[in-house]
Amino acid sequence: MTETIKNLGEQGLLKIFRQYCSEVVGDDAAPMGGTLTEHQMVVTTDMLVDGVHFSDRTTSPEDVGWRAAAVNLSDLAAMGAKPWGVVMSVGLPSDTTVAWIEGVYRGFSECLRTYGTELVGGDTVRSPIRTLSVTAFGQVPQNQIIQRHTARVGDAIVMTGLHGLSKAGLELLLHENLQEKLLANLKIGNCILSGKALEQAICRYHQRPTPRFDAIALLHKLLKQHNHLKDFPISGMDSSDGLADAIAQICRASQVGAKIFWRSLPIHRAIRILAGDRALDWVLYGGEDFELVLCMPFKLAEPFVHQLPNSAIIGEIIEGNQIDGLEMRSAFQHFAT
Amino acid sequence: MTETIKNLGEQGLLKIFRQYCSEVVGDDAAPMGGTLTEHQMVVTTDMLVDGVHFSDRTTSPEDVGWRAAAVNLSDLAAMGAKPWGVVMSVGLPSDTTVAWIEGVYRGFSECLRTYGTELVGGDTVRSPIRTLSVTAFGQVPQNQIIQRHTARVGDAIVMTGLHGLSKAGLELLLHENLQEKLLANLKIGNCILSGKALEQAICRYHQRPTPRFDAIALLHKLLKQHNHLKDFPISGMDSSDGLADAIAQICRASQVGAKIFWRSLPIHRAIRILAGDRALDWVLYGGEDFELVLCMPFKLAEPFVHQLPNSAIIGEIIEGNQIDGLEMRSAFQHFAT
Numbered sequence: 001m002t003e004t005i006k007n008l009g010e011q012g013l014l015k016i017f018r019q020y021c022s023e024v025v026g027d028d029a030a031p032m033g034g035t036l037t038e039h040q041m042v043v044t045t046d047m048l049v050d051g052v053h054f055s056d057r058t059t060s061p062e063d064v065g066w067r068a069a070a071v072n073l074s075d076l077a078a079m080g081a082k083p084w085g086v087v088m089s090v091g092l093p094s095d096t097t098v099a100w101i102e103g104v105y106r107g108f109s110e111c112l113r114t115y116g117t118e119l120v121g122g123d124t125v126r127s128p129i130r131t132l133s134v135t136a137f138g139q140v141p142q143n144q145i146i147q148r149h150t151a152r153v154g155d156a157i158v159m160t161g162l163h164g165l166s167k168a169g170l171e172l173l174l175h176e177n178l179q180e181k182l183l184a185n186l187k188i189g190n191c192i193l194s195g196k197a198l199e200q201a202i203c204r205y206h207q208r209p210t211p212r213f214d215a216i217a218l219l220h221k222l223l224k225q226h227n228h229l230k231d232f233p234i235s236g237m238d239s240s241d242g243l244a245d246a247i248a249q250i251c252r253a254s255q256v257g258a259k260i261f262w263r264s265l266p267i268h269r270a271i272r273i274l275a276g277d278r279a280l281d282w283v284l285y286g287g288e289d290f291e292l293v294l295c296m297p298f299k300l301a302e303p304f305v306h307q308l309p310n311s312a313i314i315g316e317i318i319e320g321n322q323i324d325g326l327e328m329r330s331a332f333q334h335f336a337t
Numbered sequence: 338m339t340e341t342i343k344n345l346g347e348q349g350l351l352k353i354f355r356q357y358c359s360e361v362v363g364d365d366a367a368p369m370g371g372t373l374t375e376h377q378m379v380v381t382t383d384m385l386v387d388g389v390h391f392s393d394r395t396t397s398p399e400d401v402g403w404r405a406a407a408v409n410l411s412d413l414a415a416m417g418a419k420p421w422g423v424v425m426s427v428g429l430p431s432d433t434t435v436a437w438i439e440g441v442y443r444g445f446s447e448c449l450r451t452y453g454t455e456l457v458g459g460d461t462v463r464s465p466i467r468t469l470s471v472t473a474f475g476q477v478p479q480n481q482i483i484q485r486h487t488a489r490v491g492d493a494i495v496m497t498g499l500h501g502l503s504k505a506g507l508e509l510l511l512h513e514n515l516q517e518k519l520l521a522n523l524k525i526g527n528c529i530l531s532g533k534a535l536e537q538a539i540c541r542y543h544q545r546p547t548p549r550f551d552a553i554a555l556l557h558k559l560l561k562q563h564n565h566l567k568d569f570p571i572s573g574m575d576s577s578d579g580l581a582d583a584i585a586q587i588c589r590a591s592q593v594g595a596k597i598f599w600r601s602l603p604i605h606r607a608i609r610i611l612a613g614d615r616a617l618d619w620v621l622y623g624g625e626d627f628e629l630v631l632c633m634p635f636k637l638a639e640p641f642v643h644q645l646p647n648s649a650i651i652g653e654i655i656e657g658n659q660i661d662g663l664e665m666r667s668a669f670q671h672f673a674t
Binding site for chain 1: 378380381382383384385386388389390422424425426427428457458459460462463464465466468470472474
């Protein structure tokens with residue numbers, strides 16, 4: 001018989017939780033190590049609900065856990081912060097299998113470890129629907145917070161990686177016929193990766209997003225080289241709700257417009273194959289790529305994209321409130337359906 | 338027509354959220370003011386689910402919000418920490434009324450304001466079940482964290498207030514015949530409060546629990562007077578899962594036993610009326626009183642209970658692992674039903 005949370009009981013569930021938790025859980029709150037001298041704390045929180053933000057159909061429990069961590073860590077990276085600690089509460093129906101929640105904790109911890117942080121506390125409750133709620137704290141040196149309201153006319157708009165691949169991964173996981181379409185079309189072309197390996201790599205974009213702390217580290221290196229640590233001419237956010245949404249939000253918050261370099265906007269070949277006429281739509285509105293969209297002077301942006309693979313300068317901040325050709329709709333309207 | 342979240346849309350919901358949120362919400366994470374010099378951060382998180390932790394039958398939306406805040410703040414108080422900031426994520430079905438979620442935010446903010454803190458961020462998502470997930474951070478001077486594993490033989494066991502009243506309040510809200518029973522019995526006796534006022538006061542114990550920061554402030558005053566700030570001879574936790582559970586957990590974590598002063602254990606007259614033979618059960622296992630159970634030397638405990646109304650010394654920490662006469666079962670087994 002498959003073991004469920006109901007058989008396990010609360011104490012059993014707590015035992016599993018503790019295996020993945022750094023602190024001696026047992027007090028009412030978890031003490032956090034470290035101090036904040038000359039640093040500021042930032043905090044972010046996300047709730048993930050079964051059937052809304054994840055599904056057994058497309059996501060293994062390990063990937064659900066990884067994503068729950070990565071989504072929050074990406075928010076910290078987007079602020080220029082280093083992760084300091086994370087808490088996760090889970091709401092579970094009694095018939096949830098133990099294997100599922102263990103998988104979630106495993107993937108969650110794996111992601112935290114990869115980016116140098118850990119689970120410091122949490123809560124486990126009964127709920128009719130599987131729900132994960134994650135809060136992550138980070139620290140960032142005073143005056144080096146990346147925010148979205150400080151973009152300036154003349155800044156380059158930089159994206160740290162390709163967009164549309166998370167959407168492509170989701171579509172591949174949902175529709176078998178697309179897998180065939182991809183493989184058939186790749187055979188015609190000249191591909192370094194085998195078709196199957198490419199397909200898996202694309203699915204991983206959806207299942208295992210990568211918080212871009214590497215891009216922040218490179219940024220700090222360049223800011224130091226260019227003596228820009230004090231004035232810190234960087235603004236931006238992550239592209240969790242889509243590339244178009246990120247550009248639009250930065251422009252709105254900074255009261256500026258943007259010119260997009262449409263010809264320089266990279267579109268992965270697999271997206272052209274899978275999406276056909278809608279390739280640009282996937283890139284702009286696909287969402288959940290968890291790249292960073294950063295605005296900075298061109299003289300910083302050029303060495304930045306030179307040193308960061310798959311990054312690109314995709315536009316420029318201009319006066320006004322227009323974004324040329326970009327449809328100003330949000331990719332996700334969570335309550336519309 | 339009653340306005341629902343579906344009519345309102347995500348942007349509309351965010352607008353409501355922002356009214357109650359201190360920071361300019363809009364970045365990926367919220368910056369936190371203040372620094373931690375010579376303080377340690379503690380963090381606590383709780384998830385509350387409709388039908389499990391609250392119900393329209395017994396709790397108004399304002400009270401749901403208050404409780405969601407109070408439960409977390411109580412955990413901070415139990416660690417000896419002062420609140421620093423709070424985030425709340427909400428998961429809502431599309432047919433949730435706007436009035437409900439506004440009421441929740443209103444009660445939530447009211448509680449935060451009362452205890453000198455504020456909402457600094459959050460998330461709003463679609464979910465089939467109304468779910469609130471709160472994470473609260475606090476700060477506590479280095480070496481003055483109250484934990485449950487440091488109780489020492491010879492310590493007095495102190496409770497900061499009466500127990501069983503939250504259970505009494507819940508029962509009064511659920512069963513009309515109990516209201517009549519309470520009123521009828523009070524008429525015979527000699528009561529200062531009118532029966533109806535007493536009934537409402539008891540219901541409020543359930544609906545609006547009070548984090549005991551006042552008890553912590555008094556404790557620090559006495560520690561200073563007695564030159565105990567450095568060795569800090571205090572252990573304890575809150576009694577959210579019941580008085581018996583708190584004593585048992587402290588004993589287990591500290592590897593000690595306890596002797597309970599059964600004759601000194603105060604039981605409110607209304608509990609005797611409502612619970613009859615089961616009055617002691619309500620006091621020990623009722624749960625959700627959110628008082629503090631603290632262990633400390635008698636010479637501190639005595640002035641402490643003298644200065645804190647309704648507090649009492651209810652036992653003593655002894656050697657061994659037995660708690661005399663106390664059934665070592667937890668009041669809540671969240672996944673048992």
